[in-house]
Amino acid sequence: MTEQTIPTIQIKDAPQYVGQTVKIGAWLRNKRGSGKMAFLQLRDGTAFFQAVVAKADVSEKLFETAKELKQESSMYVTGVINQDKRSKFGYEMKVSDIQVIGESHDYPITPKEHGTEFLFDERHLYLRHIKPFATLKIRNTLIAATYEFFNKEGFIKLDAPLLTGSAPEGTTELFETDYFGQDAYLSQTGQLYAESGAMAFSKVFTFGPAFRAEKSKTRRHLTEFWMIEPEMAFYDQDASLELQERYVAFLIEKVLEQNEQELDLLGRDKELLKSYTKLPFPRVSYDDAIKLLQDNGFDVEWGVDFGSPEETFLANHFSKPVFIVNFPKAIKAFYMKRHPEREDVVVSADLLAPEGYGEIIGGSERDTDYDYLKQRIEEEGQSLEDYNWYLDLRKFGSVPHSGFGLGLERMVTFVTGEEHIREAIPFPRMMHRLRP
DSSP states (O other): OOGGGSOEEOGGGGGGGBTSEEEEEEEEEEEEEOSSEEEEEEEOSSOEEEEEEEGGGSOHHHHHHHHHOOTTOEEEEEEEEEEOTTSSSOEEEEEEEEEEEEOOOSOSSOSSOOOHHHHHHTHHHHTTSHHHHHHHHHHHHHHHHHHHHHHHTTOEEOOOOSEESSOTTOSTTOOEEEETTEEEEEOSOOHHHHHHHHHHHSEEEEEEEEEOOOOOOSTTOOSEEEEEEEEEETOOHHHHHHHHHHHHHHHHHHHHHHOHHHHHHHTOOHHHHHHTTSSOOOEEEHHHHHHHHHHTTOOOOTTOOOOHHHHHHHHHHHTSOEEEEOOBGGGSOTTBOBOTTOSSBBSEEEEEETTTTEEEEEEEEBOOOHHHHHHHHHHTTOOHHHHHHHHHTTTSSOOOEEEEEEEHHHHHHHHHTOSSGGGGSSSOOBTTBOOO
């Protein structure tokens, strides 16, 4: 076989070329060996596998090249693909040639244990390693699946601005900036704009970054994250909840279908994940949730928002995602619809994930009463001038409508089983991390 006829492939395609000579562009993750064999652990951005260099089968120069390769050196490797039942990938290469492309020296992330802060200082390099590789591949699947789901459901993607002149949920957690002499804020949600879009297109979703200046150091919070926020005209709460659970189940099913290897690399229990796709999800009123917590030793009173311990208990109690519905009006945003039978609660819902991952979706039916919303904006101390455009939506053919927001990084941590949300985004932004 001539050089011209040797196919260049990616590692993920190796199963299709068993017994054939192929060429792969790759980086060296690690190596081990003896006097007669060199075992090269390779990666190419699609998968990881082993390339074996036998001294008896190659030139002395090539064997020395293999032995001298340093971690993260790049190369073209040529050889025959063989099955290897001992490896998780199931295939390896018997090498006949190596062409070094770029040498690497003193790579800082060695096979030894490193601390978390060090790994995130070196995040630009750590992305190459197994754990972030698998996590971010799953993130990519969730993104693609989001577009697939909403396209099939007849939604239009609406792009909301990142710079806004108002604060839908108050200014205390917003990043403020000067906008040619005016106060402006990095957006914490695209929801109000999505409501405008729903009145034009019936069903829309926004998908973009959101910013919250929360001084929080918990494993669930980032200052910059990505939100998927659908908004649906003529949808009541029940229709919205049904859509939400189908969406979450669809996301999990896509990961199980497309990311089996990545889930295995992370040690995620696939059968447990599969159990989370069984619908419907339980729906529990806030009132009943408070009683359940109190009956199980939690010191909580009606009217408080749930913290991590409460959310963890509630979701684990049902062993699957659970909707908590109809929260107290005082702890929810101004635009949520008043309950038809009670003044103290709003028609809202949070979806809590089990295993300690907490809230992954928050949503509500939206109030459509112009005068009531105007009053609520004033009660919140907000400028009516900033919200005139939003109130217009209630003046010109308003209809019942609902919406929700899913935090992408929270969904990633839940599906992957990661312990901290910082693992779920390529370059996390937290209180004390702005680089790299």
